[in-house]
Amino acid sequence: MKTKAVRLYGKEDLRLEEFELPAITADEILAKVVSDSICMSSYKAAKQATDHKRVPNDIAENPIIIGHEFSGELVEIGENWKHKFKAGQKFSIQPAIYYEEGPVGVLSAPGYSYQFIGGDATYVIIPKDVLVQDCLLAYDGPGFYPASLAEPLSCVIGAMHANYHTTPGSYIHNMEIVADGKMAILAGVGPMGLAAINYVIHRADRKPKLCVVTDIDQTRLDRAASIYTVAEAAQRGIELVYLNTKIEDPVAELKRLSGGTGYDDVFVFAPVAPVIEQGDAILAFDGCLNFFAGPSDQNLQAKMNFYNVHYAYTHIVGTSGGNTDDMKEAIDVMTAGLDPAGLVTHIGGLNAVAETTLHLPNIPGGKKLIYTHLEMPLTAIADFAEKGKTEPLFAKLAEICDRHQGLWSVEAEEYLLAN
Incomplete structure (x- = not known):
């Protein structure tokens, strides 16, 4: 399975690349990423690289995929996890996980620490570390962006x-x-x-x-x-x-x-x-x-x-993050009707990730939401109407957002993904 992903090689060295994922093992899951929300923490990781506590020292040779606020669909389930998950399920991930290294646990995270999992990719391999710590969470609510914003x-x-x-x-x-x-x-x-x-x-x-x-x-x-x-x-x-x-x-x-x-x-x-x-x-x-x-x-x-x-x-x-129970509560409250759309001010495709991440503190507004299978410049929702004068897609998105108090919505997401 080929994937496209934004990978970190060193300080401010982010590259959008296509490469082959290895076959999954019995303790892994292949997943399709649909959306990822860019976090200031990703900016810090890109700026600090190996100086960051969660980023490995060998990223120049083994780059990691960035992005940790993501959602999508499970594609292929490793044999040891078929009792719990099935292909086609929507998911979110609690990214702050621990793994044992000697007597002390080490904080590790998708989006900082792994070669084959991160939110800014088309397909990823969910590793055993995530699964055994119950950090892969099924999401049954509407759309994908709420699950990205669950983190x-x-x-x-x-x-x-x-x-x-x-x-x-x-x-x-x-x-x-x-x-x-x-x-x-x-x-x-x-x-x-x-x-x-x-x-x-x-x-x-x-x-x-x-x-x-x-x-x-x-x-x-x-x-x-x-x-x-x-x-x-x-x-x-x-x-x-x-x-x-x-x-x-x-x-x-x-x-x-x-x-x-x-x-x-x-x-x-x-x-x-x-x-x-x-x-x-x-x-x-x-x-x-x-x-x-x-x-x-x-x-x-x-x-x-x-x-x-x-x-x-x-x-x-x-505090610097939630735990798995907090993620479960976030998913529960969103499934019950809490809509996090007010956080989102910009939409973009995978091609916009590197530049957006490296300049995030200087881009006004709230969350920058990336749809990883799309090629699209980072665009403010407030600019949809103006862009719609020449691009029909943005005209329709502006119309939909206007019906939702100027906010992003499941309706807008569905239209974008379909068109």
Whole structure:
């Protein structure tokens, strides 16, 4: 089976190539990739190459396929897995897996660590490492792009689960956000922040009563507010506030919005010291700050109020991904109706991956969704109508997106794949 894939050979050395996949073993599965969502983590891997903890040292000789937010269909099942999977099933993958190397487990991942599996490919071989750790997940929901976005959604689900609060007089940590508490999502209208807002609004079992979302870009705030509306949140019992913190005293305004108490759960979605310090400053008694944004700067530092650590029991956690249970929850909530389309702002084909990945921080908007069997320049959904003046495909896609609040949709995906 031939595949086309974007492979990493070294720092900023990404190549779109066609090559032969080996025959699968009894402990492997051949799969067709349909969609992959490009993540900032792939940009970091491409920039750092072998300096990245998940990227092998020998990629110059044995390049790896990039991309880890992908979905598709199973094609051929190895003999040892026919009891669990069947050809034609749609799938998603929880990419952060461990394998044993001596006494210590090593973190490994499709999209970083393997020659024959990654999201930016037409066909891949799902290895035993993924299968034995139950990281290949069947997806029964509509379309393919929701399953691609299950991985980023699982990361914010994991972040919510990782927050904790204390029990006075004991050493018990109560995991989870505070039910009916006060939450702030800082720098929260990028792709991952949007996923967090979506999950907070649609989560069935636990919600804050107040959720304040901040940014310094009013255009991005307005887009977020048009997708995840204050009215919809209110119907679900949440007071949702969008705040531009490009003001004289954002901490004072954030505290005022909290009623003066501060916030039980604060999530920081940008690796920027002033934003981290802002989050620390607005913590309530026993408040938990989750530093979600993974920094490239290995020496990133920020000040923290240690008086409050001692007397107000404030504390900090960091999360960098979800686990398999978080992925399963993401798939469940999407199958039940949560649509992650609000994260997607651009569509492209496999030919657009290398350039898009290497320039990702400079491309505005949210998630860049790749359909790996297509050749198509990276195109903003907002530009469909203009391109449609000369290209009928984009005219039709613009028409479909207009029917879905200007968002990508299963209908748009089906039309694209068919045409």
